[in-house]
Amino acid sequence: MYNFRNDYSEAAHPAVLSAIAAHNGEHVIGYGADDYCASAAQLIKNLCRCPEADVQFLIGGTQTNFTAIAAFLRPWEGVICAHTGHVNGHEGGAVEATGHKLLQAHAAPDGKLTPELILPLVEEGRNEHVVLPRLVYISDATENGVVYTLAELEALSACCRANNLLLFLDGARLGAAFGAAENDVTLPDLARLTDAFYIGGTKNGALMGEALVIVNPALQEGFFRIKKQRGAVLAKGWLLGLQFQTLLEDGLYWTIARHAVDMAQALQSGLEAMGIPMAPRSASNMVFPVVPDSLLPVLDALCAYEVWTRQDERHTVIRLVTSFATQAADVEGFLSDLKAAL
Amino acid sequence: MYNFRNDYSEAAHPAVLSAIAAHNGEHVIGYGADDYCASAAQLIKNLCRCPEADVQFLIGGTQTNFTAIAAFLRPWEGVICAHTGHVNGHEGGAVEATGHKLLQAHAAPDGKLTPELILPLVEEGRNEHVVLPRLVYISDATENGVVYTLAELEALSACCRANNLLLFLDGARLGAAFGAAENDVTLPDLARLTDAFYIGGTKNGALMGEALVIVNPALQEGFFRIKKQRGAVLAKGWLLGLQFQTLLEDGLYWTIARHAVDMAQALQSGLEAMGIPMAPRSASNMVFPVVPDSLLPVLDALCAYEVWTRQDERHTVIRLVTSFATQAADVEGFLSDLKAAL
Amino acid sequence: MYNFRNDYSEAAHPAVLSAIAAHNGEHVIGYGADDYCASAAQLIKNLCRCPEADVQFLIGGTQTNFTAIAAFLRPWEGVICAHTGHVNGHEGGAVEATGHKLLQAHAAPDGKLTPELILPLVEEGRNEHVVLPRLVYISDATENGVVYTLAELEALSACCRANNLLLFLDGARLGAAFGAAENDVTLPDLARLTDAFYIGGTKNGALMGEALVIVNPALQEGFFRIKKQRGAVLAKGWLLGLQFQTLLEDGLYWTIARHAVDMAQALQSGLEAMGIPMAPRSASNMVFPVVPDSLLPVLDALCAYEVWTRQDERHTVIRLVTSFATQAADVEGFLSDLKAAL
Amino acid sequence: MYNFRNDYSEAAHPAVLSAIAAHNGEHVIGYGADDYCASAAQLIKNLCRCPEADVQFLIGGTQTNFTAIAAFLRPWEGVICAHTGHVNGHEGGAVEATGHKLLQAHAAPDGKLTPELILPLVEEGRNEHVVLPRLVYISDATENGVVYTLAELEALSACCRANNLLLFLDGARLGAAFGAAENDVTLPDLARLTDAFYIGGTKNGALMGEALVIVNPALQEGFFRIKKQRGAVLAKGWLLGLQFQTLLEDGLYWTIARHAVDMAQALQSGLEAMGIPMAPRSASNMVFPVVPDSLLPVLDALCAYEVWTRQDERHTVIRLVTSFATQAADVEGFLSDLKAAL
Missing domain, CATH: 3.90.1150.10 (Aspartate Aminotransferase, domain 1)
Incomplete structure (x- = not known):
């Protein structure tokens, strides 16, 4: 068969498991305050050519989505997403459970958002009796296996900046997106065009783990505390750092x-x-x-x-x-x- | 040094890592719907002599505490805990972030709760202008390294049942409690005396993972959905089942x-x-x-x-x-x- | 002009203001524990021919909607509504702010829900990775001025009961609905067919106030406490009772x-x-x-x-x-x- | 007897009821966007000698407390209050229901907070595993009938500013505080020393209503939207403006x-x-x-x-x-x- x-059917790429086994004897400080996390974070900042980014490791995709959204938004603000977006249809109402409304755009079958889909929701949001659209959620690759082009991301980013919207990219399958033949996007592009995005480990060789890159300095404050509050701080946090280091240091x-x-x-x-x-x-x-x-x-x-x-x-x-x-x-x-x- | x-300074007991490595080649269904989880859950039910329990695997202690409390309580209900309780002082306000108030009893330096500490809070809760006390949170071992005796747990359980209170035991360090010389409590005792408790893996040899035993059938409904909603469903959930199986099958x-x-x-x-x-x-x-x-x-x-x-x-x-x-x-x-x- | x-442009029907002025000298107990509220509640139970109902007075429509929904649902449960429903488009994300997702059905221009619109959402909800549909929200009159017929409500009620869904009717404009020439629905019908509904005062002659009728006994527990928690208990609660008594006692x-x-x-x-x-x-x-x-x-x-x-x-x-x-x-x-x- | x-046993001061009756015939725009609210807000800004303040009318005290706190704080931030504070013991867990922890200081029997009570909680909050103390809640008069002196408020304000804490004053009984023989505090003092405070109507002659004065411009953004979201926007909002105008214009x-x-x-x-x-x-x-x-x-x-x-x-x-x-x-x-x- x-x-x-x-x-995510298999435990991990053998190199990842070997790295964990190789370091199993060590005593490492808890909660991600260790050298493996520091060095993996530095590696990611280098790859993104974005020294001012804050890199945070979390355990899974749903958790990363709702923790980031809860951290970034004020209570009266909402999220624009495609109706096919992972946050809307596959995460048990996790974003709403943090108090934020998803404002759904009816996307094409490829699951991509476009300025044309976003702008009417911005317009509706001018009415003070509704939720203020403040963050645009996209996934690359999308839930339907399609990838964004650089031109598309640039258009989205420009639209967001013109409308006081944050751009957040769910990269649970960022590896697969960047592995696509038609991909012309790079990590420095994401660092330049989004406010935050993540590099998914769970679906590309790690036991578990997502590396959230918070590019926008205004969104970095308090993130460790909210991560702790939402159960996203792994006691043995160094396992996340070590896995990303293993996966990223040699490509x-x-x-x-x-x-x-x-x-x-x-x-x-x-x-x-x-x-x-x-x-x-x-x-x-x-x-x-x-x-x-x-x-x-x-x-x-x-x-x-x-x-x-x-x-x-x-x-x-x-x-x-x-x-x-x-x-x-x-x-x-x-x-x-x-x-x-x- | x-x-x-x-x-939780070291990755995992070598036997746990070996088990993961041994099964790394397999394709296993995601989200805990696999045979390893099923078999670990059955093992735990057997050890507890409690076939009607629902066993749920989660990733960490803070997450288990707030997910269980959010699942068990209605919005107007609160949690009685010692002021030294882990939920009160070490979890970033995670319980309050789910909307529930902690009603703190000023515990002795050992961090134990007693009926004498609980009853005045029950009395105050009769006033309909305040939160209804509905769940008692205890930890065994406590945050201060002390363990409950069977007589103490029986008294707490009786007090809870007489006052319509659920009894929830944080077992992040249950291994250490049961390993204490003065311990006279067993898993079947916990299954008989509490409404839910957990067996901590993170602090006793697992990479990560807590096994929540929901004894009270009235609290079992909808648990998978809220686990998903709070980011507590691991994509490769079988890793949790496999670790508990490894740790528990031969003692x-x-x-x-x-x-x-x-x-x-x-x-x-x-x-x-x-x-x-x-x-x-x-x-x-x-x-x-x-x-x-x-x-x-x-x-x-x-x-x-x-x-x-x-x-x-x-x-x-x-x-x-x-x-x-x-x-x-x-x-x-x-x-x-x-x-x-x- | x-x-x-x-x-809701004018303060109140003159008879309502006169009643308040007539009783202004009295000392009345606070928070709705007074005789005016008791007597108005009894009057409403009589009009509904539903002695087992619990009648609760709240201040406004948005508040009544989110307080009732938060009281009735568990965290993993969601609300089916028309995309035109007041809770979806006019209430600032109030339901989501209580943690619950709105599952929107694309309704006809009249804003009515039907079993045909509800059932596909029930079907999607069988997937445990999404929110469980548990409550159907309708408004009568709808936001578009249309009223439900008795046959339509009976079909909705049957559909809800067959699918473990609660039926909640927003009656902010119930007066206008019942005043419609084609209306064939009565209060006893609503008490028979819904789990809860409300009789709107704000939009039909009161200074403010909505009378929530919780028909289903399983939904009555703890309601005063959650009302207090959500700011919906008026200190001078007797003003709500007095207004409904004035409006309802002689028709x-x-x-x-x-x-x-x-x-x-x-x-x-x-x-x-x-x-x-x-x-x-x-x-x-x-x-x-x-x-x-x-x-x-x-x-x-x-x-x-x-x-x-x-x-x-x-x-x-x-x-x-x-x-x-x-x-x-x-x-x-x-x-x-x-x-x-x- | x-x-x-x-x-709050009586409806309203006769002058308040007369004013409502006198304007009952008028058609006034809804939700507080009317001239009465505008003019009452201006009056309050004049009395506070604080033209940059934002004045918001809400319906009751519990509602004002939790809406303001939810609006002002980020998810990982908490509230320092006296254990006797109204938010802690009389409001049904309303603040926690918005997700924020109350960090209780054990106050003297007068119910007053002091820098000495606040500073240890600030110290504990440096630990990133707990909630960040960010707002200090005080009541004047306190729940125990005592009033703050100007010197005490100045010391609190200085302590707050030195420790990045917001100072929020619950003025549900501000009239009674200012009516005390030993009071030496004025509205301009409050505008100078706090970040926000309110002037209570419910307990001093109004049918209902509290006038929240948001002094700190950084806290003013989005307030109408969150007010709507929390059910605190009265449809006939002009009734609140008219009452405060009546109560305040001639003292x-x-x-x-x-x-x-x-x-x-x-x-x-x-x-x-x-x-x-x-x-x-x-x-x-x-x-x-x-x-x-x-x-x-x-x-x-x-x-x-x-x-x-x-x-x-x-x-x-x-x-x-x-x-x-x-x-x-x-x-x-x-x-x-x-x-x-x-």
């Missing part, structure tokens, strides 16, 4: 992300070659084939995957995801087994 | 806890033999010597420790903590080095 | 509501007779003419009104509202002045 | 406050003359006699009052409160009836 269920993070994207793109091309369309076409490590419902039992027997949504009366969109652990042989095997079954 | 700073959890307690008690006896008093005397893996301020530079040179509080104009209470990683040689070396320095 | 801005509430509806319907007919369409046609005390933009300056000079929304490139929907204070002469004068100006 | 239960507010204080002081002197001690001696419109328990049945028959607390095994502290509606004849009659009963 092939596994394309998601990119392993980007190598394994590119590998995952390559595997997914091979899956996508192979499926398209069999006449199976995509919805939408993905650039990253997740692909979304539209399959006839009659094919589902065949797929159930072949591989682990997720049902994404219904396309129409007789078709289903499924999601196949690859990771550092996906082998070229898995992709080829799956494609040939599927072809045989058709 | 000896290390007695705390019990390793209790062995390493007893070792840590033995090391701390040896420290305590050795210090007392040098004429250094304790405040209060500890039963668990943390000891609280009262040292003259003039000794602090000597200690700074000898070991890592924490300043706990000021005792008087010329004395300081310090905290020394031991763990699975503390060696008998460390204790002996420290004591003899200290004696030499005096 | 005619006034059709809203139904004044319904008389003035019917008068307001009659005035609005005369406006609507008069405007339609001039060829001005409605969007949608209203049954209550608010009418929504679609006027060419060129008419706006004429209207600005003639009356106070509110711009509701844009209809298309050259037309605007405006809102005209009537109240107990609207005179037949105002309506006639306005219509004839407008006709003259056209 | 005499009435000394509290200062009626101070006249009736002084009258209430005079009545309370006469009560206090009369009781002391009978040998009944006070706990503590009051300067304002509330007095706290310590009476033998055997006297309680006599008092029950004579007047309405509140039991405040137990003094010892055989004595109770009761609270007697006066208002604009208390007559000299009531005080004299009560004292002579009590003397006769002794």
Whole structure:
């Protein structure tokens, strides 16, 4: 049985586990006040060419999203997001549980926000009887596997700055975004164009962990305290620093992300070659084939995957995801087994 | 330099890391819906002789405390705790951030709650203009290293049931409590006497993780959803299940806890033999010597420790903590080095 | 200048003010524990033929909505509402500020919810990674001036009960709803079909005040405490009881509501007779003419009104509202002045 | 039966009710955007000699406290208050319900805060694992009837500014404070020394209403939106403006406050003359006699009052409160009836 269920099915890249094992004997100070975190943070600031950034390590994506949003906003302020945004549909109402409203824009199937989608919400927010739009949440790669171009991010950033909006980028799958063939965005671009963003570890080789880069100095105050308050300070915080150091110091993070994207793109091309369309076409490590419902039992027997949504009366969109652990042989095997079954 | 700073300075017990490495190749379903979690949960229910319990794995202590309290209480209900309770003084206002007031009882230096401390707060709560006391929070071992006796827990439990109060036990250091010489409490006792409690992994050999045992069926509804909402669902949740399985299936959890307690008690006896008093005397893996301020530079040179509080104009209470990683040689070396320095 | 801005432009119906003046010399116990509140509550229970209801007086509509929702729901539960619902677009994110997500259904222009709109949200909520839909919020009259029929409410109620959903009816304009010609709903119907609803005072003759009827006994616990906590307990609470007693004991509430509806319907007919369409046609005390933009300056000079929304490139929907204070002469004068100006 | 239960037993000073009746026919714009509110706000700014202040009208004291605190603080910040503070013991956990911890100082029986009580909490707050103390809450008059001197407020203000703390003064009974013989504080003093304070209407002649004066410009942003969000925007907001205008434009507010204080002081002197001690001696419109328990049945028959607390095994502290509606004849009659009963 092939596994394309998601990119967090395996514990960690072997190099990450080895690093932890290698340092297991050490006594390290708790709560992230250690040298591993300091050095990983410095590494990230260097990679972003942004010495004034504050780098904070948290445990998971939902936690990073709501802790950052709660830290950045005042009680009367809200978040503009795509209706398909992870914060809106996959996080148990975590943002609202911090007291903030999500102002949803009806995005295209690719899940991208644009100035055109944002501006009407800004307009509505001029009415003082509603929530003030103050932060724009985007994900790169999006929940639908698509990546932003530099031009798109620049347009979003300009729109945000012109409208007193913070730009926050959920990078749970930033590796996969940067691994996409059409990607032309870099870490210094993100540091220049957003107010805060994060580099996801959980979905790209770490046991767990997200590295939040708070670029805007006005948003840095008090962050450790709110992290503690929201349960996002790991007692053995140095484990997060060590993992990011291991992943980033020699570029392993980007190598394994590119590998995952390559595997997914091979899956996508192979499926398209069999006449199976995509919805939408993905650039990253997740692909979304539209399959006839009659094919589902065949797929159930072949591989682990997720049902994404219904396309129409007789078709289903499924999601196949690859990771550092996906082998070229898995992709080829799956494609040939599927072809045989058709 | 000896290390007695705390019990979460090292990554994990080697057996825990080995187990993770051994299973690293596997593809496991996410978010704790896996077999490792199921089997660890079953193991815990067996150990508690409580088949109707719901076992939930979370990442850390602060997170477990506020998620459980937020799940169990209605908005107008509050928490009775000792003023020394971890929720009150060490968690960044995490409980209040979920909207619930802490009703503090002024506890004795051992940090224990008693019916005598609870009842006046129940009385005040009859006034409908204040928060309704609804949950009693205790820690075992307490923040001051003391453990509850079975008779004390029975009295607390009876008091709670007579006054419509839930009893919640923070077991971040439950291993150390159960490892104490004077302990006469068992897991089935906790399952019988509390509404919920947890078995701490972070401070007893795991990389991270707490196993929350929700005994009271009325408190079990919706727990996965609120866990997700508060960022407490680990994507690779199986890592928590696997660690608890490793620690509990052959009793390793209790062995390493007893070792840590033995090391701390040896420290305590050795210090007392040098004429250094304790405040209060500890039963668990943390000891609280009262040292003259003039000794602090000597200690700074000898070991890592924490300043706990000021005792008087010329004395300081310090905290020394031991763990699975503390060696008998460390204790002996420290004591003899200290004696030499005096 | 005619006034059709809203139904809360004037202080109170003269009988209400007289009642307050008549009792001003008395010493009355605070916080609603008085005889006026008791007697008004009893009157409402009688009118609803629902002796087991709990009647609670609050100060305003937004406050009643969020206090009730916060009282009724657990943290992981959310609210299904029309995207046009008052809680969604006019209350400053008050529900989200209590931690609960609004799950918006895209309603028809009349602003009504139906089982067809609710069921897909129930379906999505089966996924444990999202908020559990638990309460359905409707307004009668809706924000767009339309009223529910008994058959519609019965269908909603059946749908809610079949899906473990609470039904909560915002009755800020319940007087206007019941004053509509097509209304066939009664207070005993609401007590039978909903879990809670309220009878709005602010928009129908009171200085301020809403009477919340909590029909479902499971939702009654702790309500005074949460009311206090959310600032909804008026020190001189007896003023609310006295006003509702004055409005309800001889049917004044319904008389003035019917008068307001009659005035609005005369406006609507008069405007339609001039060829001005409605969007949608209203049954209550608010009418929504679609006027060419060129008419706006004429209207600005003639009356106070509110711009509701844009209809298309050259037309605007405006809102005209009537109240107990609207005179037949105002309506006639306005219509004839407008006709003259056209 | 005499009435000394509290200062909110009667509807309103007759002049206030007359003003409302006189303007009842008018059509006034909603939500406080009217001329009455504008003119009352200007009057208050003039009285405070503080043109840059923002004056906001809210409905009640609890609501004003939690809305202001929620507006002024970031999520990781807390409130220093006396353990006897109204926010701590009488408001249903309203501040905690907005997510903020109260850091309680154990105040003297007069209920006053001092720099000596504040500084240790500031010290504890340097630890990043706890809530950051950021706002000091005081009440004038205190909950125990005592008033601050100008020197005391100056010391508090200096302490706050030196420690990056906001100073917020609950003036629910500011009239009674300023009516005290020993008062030497003025509105311009409050504007100079605090960041925000309020002038209470509910307990000094208004139907309801508090006038919040936000002196610090950094705290003014977004206040209307959060007021709306917390249910503190009255639809007929002009009623609040009109009442404050009526009370303040010719000094009626101070006249009736002084009258209430005079009545309370006469009560206090009369009781002391009978040998009944006070706990503590009051300067304002509330007095706290310590009476033998055997006297309680006599008092029950004579007047309405509140039991405040137990003094010892055989004595109770009761609270007697006066208002604009208390007559000299009531005080004299009560004292002579009590003397006769002794």
